[in-house]
Amino acid sequence: MVTTPFVAVLRKDLLLEVRGGQSTVALGALSLLVLVVLVFAFNPGGGEQGAEAAAGALWVALVFSGMLGATRAISAENENGCIRALLMSPLDRAALYAAKLAAAFIFMAVAEAASIILMVLFFNLEFDARVMRLVPAVLLGALGFAALATLLAGISSRLRGGDLILPLLAVPMFVPALIAGVKASASALGGAPMGEFALWLKVLIAFDVMFVAAGYLLFEYVAGEE
Amino acid sequence: MNGRAVRLGLGLITLALMLAALYMVFVYVPTEADQGIVQRIFYFHVPCAWVAFASFALVAIAGIFYLWLGQQVWDDLGYAAAETGMVFCTLVLVTGSIWAKPIWGAWWTWDSRLTTTLILWLLYGGYLMLRAMAGDSEQGARFGAVVGIVAAIDVPIVIVSVRLWRTIHPAVLVTRQGGHGLEDPRMVATLLVSLAAFTALFIWILCLRFVTLRMHTRLGALARSLALAEAAAQD
Amino acid sequence: MTAALIEARALGKSFGPTPVLRDVNLSVEAGRGAAVIGANGAGKSTLIRLLAGLSAPSLGGALLFGEPARSLRPALRRRIGLLSHQSFVYPNLTARENLEFYATLYGVADARAQAAEWLERVALGAVADARVRAYSRGMEQRLAIARAMLARPDVLMLDEPFAALDADGAALAAALVREAMSQGCAVLASAHSAGALEELGFAALTLSRGRLVHAEPSATRQSVARAPLARQVS
Numbered sequence: 001m002v003t004t005p006f007v008a009v010l011r012k013d014l015l016l017e018v019r020g021g022q023s024t025v026a027l028g029a030l031s032l033l034v035l036v037v038l039v040f041a042f043n044p045g046g047g048e049q050g051a052e053a054a055a056g057a058l059w060v061a062l063v064f065s066g067m068l069g070a071t072r073a074i075s076a077e078n079e080n081g082c083i084r085a086l087l088m089s090p091l092d093r094a095a096l097y098a099a100k101l102a103a104a105f106i107f108m109a110v111a112e113a114a115s116i117i118l119m120v121l122f123f124n125l126e127f128d129a130r131v132m133r134l135v136p137a138v139l140l141g142a143l144g145f146a147a148l149a150t151l152l153a154g155i156s157s158r159l160r161g162g163d164l165i166l167p168l169l170a171v172p173m174f175v176p177a178l179i180a181g182v183k184a185s186a187s188a189l190g191g192a193p194m195g196e197f198a199l200w201l202k203v204l205i206a207f208d209v210m211f212v213a214a215g216y217l218l219f220e221y222v223a224g225e226e
Numbered sequence: 227m228n229g230r231a232v233r234l235g236l237g238l239i240t241l242a243l244m245l246a247a248l249y250m251v252f253v254y255v256p257t258e259a260d261q262g263i264v265q266r267i268f269y270f271h272v273p274c275a276w277v278a279f280a281s282f283a284l285v286a287i288a289g290i291f292y293l294w295l296g297q298q299v300w301d302d303l304g305y306a307a308a309e310t311g312m313v314f315c316t317l318v319l320v321t322g323s324i325w326a327k328p329i330w331g332a333w334w335t336w337d338s339r340l341t342t343t344l345i346l347w348l349l350y351g352g353y354l355m356l357r358a359m360a361g362d363s364e365q366g367a368r369f370g371a372v373v374g375i376v377a378a379i380d381v382p383i384v385i386v387s388v389r390l391w392r393t394i395h396p397a398v399l400v401t402r403q404g405g406h407g408l409e410d411p412r413m414v415a416t417l418l419v420s421l422a423a424f425t426a427l428f429i430w431i432l433c434l435r436f437v438t439l440r441m442h443t444r445l446g447a448l449a450r451s452l453a454l455a456e457a458a459a460q461d
Numbered sequence: 462m463t464a465a466l467i468e469a470r471a472l473g474k475s476f477g478p479t480p481v482l483r484d485v486n487l488s489v490e491a492g493r494g495a496a497v498i499g500a501n502g503a504g505k506s507t508l509i510r511l512l513a514g515l516s517a518p519s520l521g522g523a524l525l526f527g528e529p530a531r532s533l534r535p536a537l538r539r540r541i542g543l544l545s546h547q548s549f550v551y552p553n554l555t556a557r558e559n560l561e562f563y564a565t566l567y568g569v570a571d572a573r574a575q576a577a578e579w580l581e582r583v584a585l586g587a588v589a590d591a592r593v594r595a596y597s598r599g600m601e602q603r604l605a606i607a608r609a610m611l612a613r614p615d616v617l618m619l620d621e622p623f624a625a626l627d628a629d630g631a632a633l634a635a636a637l638v639r640e641a642m643s644q645g646c647a648v649l650a651s652a653h654s655a656g657a658l659e660e661l662g663f664a665a666l667t668l669s670r671g672r673l674v675h676a677e678p679s680a681t682r683q684s685v686a687r688a689p690l691a692r693q694v695s
Contacts, residue, residue: 088514089538089563
């Protein structure tokens, strides 16, 4: 069976995840906790205010779990120095980035699926078409965050005390997607007309395109040693 | 060209422009009808914002050259621009806050420009923390360049998304409308002079900082050569 | 005379102001072996990292196949094998999965069969499907050796290859290295003492205070010195 290096790395990451089994569970658990905390924090009512609170909570959970996921994905390579072996191999740096990005995205997507379900439960919403409209926004947001965090985690994993740097850099950079995602989700849940929702989706798409491209081009500069 | 003479010259130009700007802001320009005397802060606030954003672009451009050419001088320039820009970015937020309080009764408004500047400030801060953490190393320079470039790519999207955020759902407090709304030509002139003064100030401080970093780099190289010579002497 | 596959030209590395390597010159041709001998902290691992292209030199050049090691084309990276202090294997995967993964990465034809073959060669066939996390250090080292060699590289760099190996393991490793050299592989290895490597016909170079010097000739080394298998380029 012929597999490209990209597929090989991705399969390896997914296999490690299934074996270790910690990351997606941890991400799901973190999302759950974040949502619980936010319910206590905001004590949301129903209607539009409830929809906005729910959308906000969902995206806070996405950001927190995303940071954890990215850190985990990279630190798996630091055990036994495997990242060096990957860099020494004929593996294209961009392909390595793409594989790491894909793995982080898949983990986040699974955690987000759980988050959406929990959100509906906690914020007293219904499982209807409005929730379905959330899905593209959340997937786009997860992709954007994965692209950003994979690149930045490459940096933070190399520095002592680097786990502080990742959120410090990732959160401000993610703001446009966060705004767009929360607004899109709130308008979807509130049953607002499609126009506004589509506009915010376009912002998310632009964000994703820019950051996947940036990560693809810049990852090789992050990967080398001194 | 004598570096010292250049820096002195820049300093004098800055001084002259600053004095002119101060005169114009406090004496020459008429008081604005709606907001009163406080509005004069505008002539400091806007140039600082222009400088902060321009400096950020400079960090990114220096980063691109550093990654492409691998010469330390580009990193020194980028780092100097980040430090200097950070100062002016902080000034934007502080002057914005001072301006907001008497006008809108709150220390902070989430209007689109201030919000964008806040994000910029956080990005600058992240860059500087990263450099501090990475220390004096080639790796630190490389990481800084990458972060500077990515952050600069981010800024336009931040501007767009924050503006959309504010127009679709207007802020609780009434925001400043679109342009600067300067009717009086004296106001325009004052703004332009102030802009020039702050740009000169920025360039001057940037040069001073850049030269200091270059000296630091050269000292490092000398220390390395010295250590090599000492080791060779003991062979 | 064949061209050198591994080459250091006036190679220097300083961390901050502190020099770790100074004016290191060496060259290893196909089928030859060079042993870098030194105490802990002498800079052996740094030298290998520089030659592997993982780290950038402060001065001079590290070359593989005549090109700078730091910016090697993928086609050339395929022909390099590195054994480091770190084992480069994923603890949560089995030995077989690790080797199959790396074989795929290196474009080895029929990865599955090759992985199986190498597992046998390093005497891990019986435990091939156990997770590496459960391995002893010696087993992990043997797996790491298999990982470095399974793509049949033309350049091998081994950082303390016999560490953590018992007598059997060491003999196995030595046999594999000998076989690789006979197939034209250029080998650079580091160690605390020269013994085992010299028996393989390596030329011993001592790393002391950052400089590389030829080891002093002794009775067993005379025959090597007469017909040097690797030269120190001055």
